[in-house]
Amino acid sequence: MKEQLLEISKKLGEKKQVSDMVYCTFKEAIATGILTPGFRLKEEELANWFQISRTPVREAIKKLEMEGLTTIDSTHGCIIRELQLDECLDTLEMLEWLRTAAIDFLKGRIPRTILMRLEANLHYGKTLTDPIQQYDNNVEFHALLIKATGNTELIQITKRLEFKERIIVNNILTYTFSPDYVQHHRELLQAIVDNDAEFIKKFAIQNQKKSNKYMNDLIAHYLAN
Template identity: 35%
Template sequence: MYPKFLKEHASLKDKVYLYLKDEIARGNLKPGERIKEKEIAHQFDISRTPIREALLQLEAEGFVRFLPRRGIIVRELTVKEITDVWQTIGVLEGGAAALAATRMNKRDLSNLERLTQRMEKALDEDNYDEYNRLNLRFHETFLKKSGNEQLYEIIIRLKKRIYEHPVKMVTIPEWERKAFREHLELLKIFKQKDAQKAETYLREVHWNLEENLPFILKSYFQEE
């Protein structure tokens, strides 16, 4: 039997992928732990083909690693990997924001404004799960308006790597408030339709590694 959260109409590969992704995110499959294909095949009464396909997708997204003579293990998320991904997202998302800045219409801007209002409400209520969900929607909204599907997919895949992993993140209200203020400023820039300013702000302010590194270390690794 598959877990209840898996959709019935999903393919076998997708069901295995979602199951393993959930196990990794929950910490049931820990970094360095070997994934046993035979046990999964027996558990779900399926062949190893969809399991291998799911694992290949997880490898492409950076969640598992194929090692000679050791099999497939869950990858550890290191400080170096997080900072590399962080900087990469900054460059790519800055480019996407520049493309989106001149393409967003009044309806798009109103949608972003409503999202910021809901984000503020979530913060005031200490509802950080809701805030993070709205935060992602804000970014996805302007990423889609870039009109570049490849760019959108690459950025989303990178974000999954640092947001959906087995490390237990610690919520830092100060960091969330800082990010929220940056969303308000970015909205102002979008209203000005200033592509260059949008690109620079995303790269040099919102995704600035030096300013965010102390929060990253505390949130991901509980380092002061």
């Protein structure tokens, strides 16, 4: 775990403030399942790992607490909090709604720079077989569509929900994708460019069914555990 955290921190090395670097490292580790629910955050130990003082570690942990990512346990102190089922379902339901709304909002208006990035996303997606990499590719595709709307509030709200979705997928229940999911994305992109409302409506219905199935699988997973 120590090596994984340090590797993340290297990628975030351009952060100006040490506390920001540690905070972002912890968040990424929580999202990817390196820091799992129940893991105790020990200031002294973590400070030694990063070769820094305890102050930036304490500041980072405080930020995590303010965001509801940690909780105080009477026995173990500050630990990573486990997401509750209703919280997971609310996150997935709202995120699906926002992604669908963004697609409907675009109506053929995609900036050329984002269109090029979407093409790169589709090309890369065709090479993937790992479920987590496919999930990340899917998230990037929809995030680019949301960015294309130019709505800053929509972008910020979606980012917060995407973070929770990453926790769910990496810690609780992994998404599975059909081999032709990239082709479906390509068809959707073409429909957006062509402003094909009928295709977009059908895509939204199909996507909602997939989302509902995943949420039902999630409920079954919680009940079994």
